[in-house]
Amino acid sequence: MSVIEVENLKYRYPDTTTLVLDDLSFSVEKGECLGIVGENTAGKSTLCYALAGLVPHFYKGAYGGKVTVNGLVVREHEIATIVENIGLVFENPFSQMTGAKQTVYGEVAFGLENMGLPRKNMHTRIEKYLKLLDVYSVKDKNPFDLSGGQMQRVAIASVLAMEPEVLILDEPTSQLDPQGSKDVFKVIEQLTGKGMTIILVEHKMEQIAQYADRVLLLHEGKQIDLDTPEKIFSRLDLKEFGVRPPVVTSIAQALTIRYPDTQLYPVTIQEFKRLEEMK
Amino acid sequence: MNRFKLKDIAFSYSPDVSIFEGLDLTFDSQTTAIVGQNGAGKTTLVKIMKGLLKPSKGTLSIDGESIADQTAAQLAKRVGLVFQNPNDQIFKTNVLEEVMFGPLNIGFSRFEAEKGAREALKKVGLESKVSDNPYDLSLSERKLIALASILAMDTEMVIFDEPTTGQDFAGKEKIKAIINELKAEGKLILCILHDMDFAADVFERTVVLNQGEVILDGQTRDVFPEKNVLEKAYLEQPYVTQIAQALGYNDSFIHESELVAFLNNKK
Amino acid sequence: MNTMTLYVERNSPIHRLDPLVKLLYVAASILLTYILPEPLYIGGILFVTFLLLIIGKVFRNSLPIVTLSMFLIFSLVIVQGFFHPDNVTELFAIGPLVFYEEGLYVALVLVMRVLVMVGAFSLLILTTATDEMVERLIKKGMSPKIGHVILSVLQLIPQMRATMVKITDAQRSRGVETEGDLLTRVKAFFPLIGPVVLNSLNETKERSIALEMRGFDSPMKKTFLNEAKQYPHNKLIAGLITGIVILGIVWRVFG
Ligand SMILES: Nc1ncnc2c1ncn2[C@@H]1O[C@H](COP(=O)(O)OP(=O)(O)OP(=O)(O)O)[C@@H](O)[C@H]1O
Ligand SMILES: Nc1ncnc2c1ncn2[C@@H]1O[C@H](COP(=O)(O)OP(=O)(O)O)[C@@H](O)[C@H]1O
Ligand SMILES: [Mg+2]
Numbered sequence: 001m002s003v004i005e006v007e008n009l010k011y012r013y014p015d016t017t018t019l020v021l022d023d024l025s026f027s028v029e030k031g032e033c034l035g036i037v038g039e040n041t042a043g044k045s046t047l048c049y050a051l052a053g054l055v056p057h058f059y060k061g062a063y064g065g066k067v068t069v070n071g072l073v074v075r076e077h078e079i080a081t082i083v084e085n086i087g088l089v090f091e092n093p094f095s096q097m098t099g100a101k102q103t104v105y106g107e108v109a110f111g112l113e114n115m116g117l118p119r120k121n122m123h124t125r126i127e128k129y130l131k132l133l134d135v136y137s138v139k140d141k142n143p144f145d146l147s148g149g150q151m152q153r154v155a156i157a158s159v160l161a162m163e164p165e166v167l168i169l170d171e172p173t174s175q176l177d178p179q180g181s182k183d184v185f186k187v188i189e190q191l192t193g194k195g196m197t198i199i200l201v202e203h204k205m206e207q208i209a210q211y212a213d214r215v216l217l218l219h220e221g222k223q224i225d226l227d228t229p230e231k232i233f234s235r236l237d238l239k240e241f242g243v244r245p246p247v248v249t250s251i252a253q254a255l256t257i258r259y260p261d262t263q264l265y266p267v268t269i270q271e272f273k274r275l276e277e278m279k
Numbered sequence: 280m281n282r283f284k285l286k287d288i289a290f291s292y293s294p295d296v297s298i299f300e301g302l303d304l305t306f307d308s309q310t311t312a313i314v315g316q317n318g319a320g321k322t323t324l325v326k327i328m329k330g331l332l333k334p335s336k337g338t339l340s341i342d343g344e345s346i347a348d349q350t351a352a353q354l355a356k357r358v359g360l361v362f363q364n365p366n367d368q369i370f371k372t373n374v375l376e377e378v379m380f381g382p383l384n385i386g387f388s389r390f391e392a393e394k395g396a397r398e399a400l401k402k403v404g405l406e407s408k409v410s411d412n413p414y415d416l417s418l419s420e421r422k423l424i425a426l427a428s429i430l431a432m433d434t435e436m437v438i439f440d441e442p443t444t445g446q447d448f449a450g451k452e453k454i455k456a457i458i459n460e461l462k463a464e465g466k467l468i469l470c471i472l473h474d475m476d477f478a479a480d481v482f483e484r485t486v487v488l489n490q491g492e493v494i495l496d497g498q499t500r501d502v503f504p505e506k507n508v509l510e511k512a513y514l515e516q517p518y519v520t521q522i523a524q525a526l527g528y529n530d531s532f533i534h535e536s537e538l539v540a541f542l543n544n545k546k
Numbered sequence: 547m548n549t550m551t552l553y554v555e556r557n558s559p560i561h562r563l564d565p566l567v568k569l570l571y572v573a574a575s576i577l578l579t580y581i582l583p584e585p586l587y588i589g590g591i592l593f594v595t596f597l598l599l600i601i602g603k604v605f606r607n608s609l610p611i612v613t614l615s616m617f618l619i620f621s622l623v624i625v626q627g628f629f630h631p632d633n634v635t636e637l638f639a640i641g642p643l644v645f646y647e648e649g650l651y652v653a654l655v656l657v658m659r660v661l662v663m664v665g666a667f668s669l670l671i672l673t674t675a676t677d678e679m680v681e682r683l684i685k686k687g688m689s690p691k692i693g694h695v696i697l698s699v700l701q702l703i704p705q706m707r708a709t710m711v712k713i714t715d716a717q718r719s720r721g722v723e724t725e726g727d728l729l730t731r732v733k734a735f736f737p738l739i740g741p742v743v744l745n746s747l748n749e750t751k752e753r754s755i756a757l758e759m760r761g762f763d764s765p766m767k768k769t770f771l772n773e774a775k776q777y778p779h780n781k782l783i784a785g786l787i788t789g790i791v792i793l794g795i796v797w798r799v800f801g
């Protein structure tokens with residue numbers, strides 16, 4: 001059985017008139033990294049909320065269809081139960097800070113306390129993730145006194161530390177410096193290798209191309225396509241949905257460098273180089 | 280305004296850690312991108328320029344005239360800052376009122392303010408949202424509203440703190456167009472960015488800030504080939520440059536079109 | 547400053563007390579003002595409370611809170627002084643305003659009672675880290691859902707303060723004069739109130755989501771990062787406070 005199953009999901013916020021999610025159906029397998037791409041207001045964040053249960057438990061409005069995560073029907077369980085299986089990193093890291101603890105260290109500990117992790121394991125976990133996201137040096141600062149990027153790192157660390165089976169990342173690197181964002185994607189790759197299922201919303205198509213196994217293309221709440229990065233980014237009508245392929249792909253398109261057999265364009269620098277050399 | 284100058288600036292949030300110790304920087308009519316590691320002090324720098332934070336040492340001057348004794352409110356007529364987090368900037372429950380707030384405070388008439396606000400909203404493509412509550416909009420839309428509220432004030436200098444965060448391709452194109460338009464109007468433009476491709480594509484000058492110090496400052500085209508310095512500051516080269524290098528071309532390519540033209544010529 | 551707490555970090559014996567004991571003190575002191583509602587006794591409790599604030603090295607920090615409640619207190623005095631139904635004995639008059647002894651007496655008791663409440667709560671909040679208190683309560687078996695509510699309430703004031711700083715920055719960076727003489731600052735204050743309240747509400751909602759998404763309401767048994775603190779003389783102090791309350795009751799009934 002798939003880890004995530006979405007069947008005919010429809011949703012609109014209480015005071016909106018049009019559907020923000022319009023009849024989505026897909027499933028995600030264990031250990032898979034599913035990329036979600038789409039223009040602004042396509043409904044990406046709302047879809048993340050729906051997977052994590054904030055829709056419909058917190059954001060009311062009209063809801064239809066069924067979302068199942070790890071066998072739990074999201075609509076029928078409280079958020080407290082759902083979060084045992086799912087971690088969500090918010091688009092705005094400021095929204096992730098609980099204010100319950102006075103230090104970055106405590107903020108990361110908070111989730112672990114709530115899930116009842118034994119104390120002796122706690123310190124090693126917290127330190128591991130603080131170091132992984134390079135915020136160990138600010139561990140004693142108040143979470144609200146951080147720079148934007150530092151706060152985003154702490155937000156990711158605090159969710160990762162809970163080691164959920166399904167991890168949803170809503171533009172997790174939007175405020176990170178280039179190396180920081182590279183590090184985060186490396187971590188994502190490691191985690192999927194260990195069987196974690198990841199949903200990744202990103203505007204950096206280069207990263208989606210590199211790390212996502214499949215890509216869901218959303219537009220005005222509708223599921224336009226769900227396929228491999230090569231297929232999605234080779235679509236010639238991609239721009240109509242407000243999405244631009246990775247820089248390599250658009251250069252390859254301009255130069256018509258593509259795989260002779262499939263007619264698909266390369267999506268990473270490595271592939272591009274290989275094709276160039278083959279010529 | 281022709282020149283905004285910072286001289287020998289020192290600042291710290293807490294006594295034991297200093298953010299700047301004797302920083303010198305001058306901004307002029309060249310559009311400038313500031314890039315640097317998380318926590319480098321970029322936001323702190325622009326808050327100092329805006330008068331929201333007071334440096335413990337050093338002078339700030341506009342066209343040679345010190346602005347030390349000006350309050351943030353007085354400075355607001357001349358310098359606009361779009362905040363990194365729109366939630367820190369937006370406080371009204373109606374989009375149009377939010378965008379009109381600044382202009383009304385710096386002496387625009389209601390009529391002028393509304394006209395300016397509608398124009399600004401049009402530039403960011405949100406004219407249809409005038410009567411919405413900003414809290415019911417997505418983060419990327421709120422970011423554009425924050426941007427429009429500063430545009431509407433029509434200040435001589437405009438500072439953007441990571442404007443492209445969370446923006447899709449079209450959003451970035453809009454911001455690019457706005458920056459170029461402001462430049463054509465003769466305004467001073469300063470922009471903090473983590474998006475190297477956008478920095479390389481749009482700005483004439485690039486400043487690399489690392490741990491409160493300027494470690495590189497020059498024409499964008501000369502800055503981005505400096506791979507080693509960039510890496511030291513936890514940065515990367517733009518994708519275009521990376522692709523060119525992977526293919527074995529060491530010339531400095533910073534626009535996609537340049538590389539395409541170059542490769543086309545090769546064939 | 548953007549911290550979500552009113553807690554003042556100091557090294558004092560009051561800080562080292564068990565939060566539950568301090569909570570008990572709050573309850574006891576308020577209770578006593580009802581058991582023994584005479585100015586003399588309430589004055590005594592008030593004296594002890596302020597003494598404790600001084601020992602806790604947070605007296606100065608409590609002043610803004612007390613001042614703020616003075617506003618409330620002042621209006622109480624006026625209303626009671628004028629309009630108390632038992633008003634017969636005229637004490638003095640300012641122009642057409644006549645103050646009566648009975649009314650003022652009731653007002654005085656009320657004022658002192660409010661001061662005790664504010665003082666005792668300040669003592670608790672200013673010398674106790676929010677997380678320590680919530681942790682202690684949850685360890686005592688309180689349901690996490692109630693913990694959630696208490697935490698949100700405790701965060702309310704600091705949150706409003708942080709929001710106020712935030713919105714002030716947003717406003718002055720768009721031309722509202724907030725610096726300068728008192729008049730300017732007072733003028734800048736009023737347009738702040740609406741947005742601060744609205745924003746705080748939104749923020750409370752946001753924090754609430756953050757707490758829930760980190761499993762705060764989870765029925766699972768929690769663990770704690772910090773080992774249970776040893777509180778010295780815990781039983782003794784709690785016993786003492788309870789004893790005084792009982793003594794107060796006895797005094798009231800038989801005295
Ligand atoms: N209000 C504050 N109180 C204390 N320290 C702060 C505060 N704001 C920022 N800092 C610290 O000052 C340093 C510089 O922060 P600043 O926000 O200027 O960084 P930045 O370059 O804008 O980073 P980013 O790219 O992450 O936005 C950081 O180490 C940060 O932790
Ligand atoms: N809390 C909310 N209340 C009402 N409408 C909302 C809310 N959040 C988002 N929306 C609307 O839902 C649509 C989709 O938003 P979102 O899911 O945030 O898009 P994306 O993440 O793809 O940019 C947008 O039109 C947005 O204005
Ligand atoms: Mg989004």
Ligand SMILES: [Mg+2]
Nearest residue numbers: 147148322363
């Ligand atoms: Mg910043």
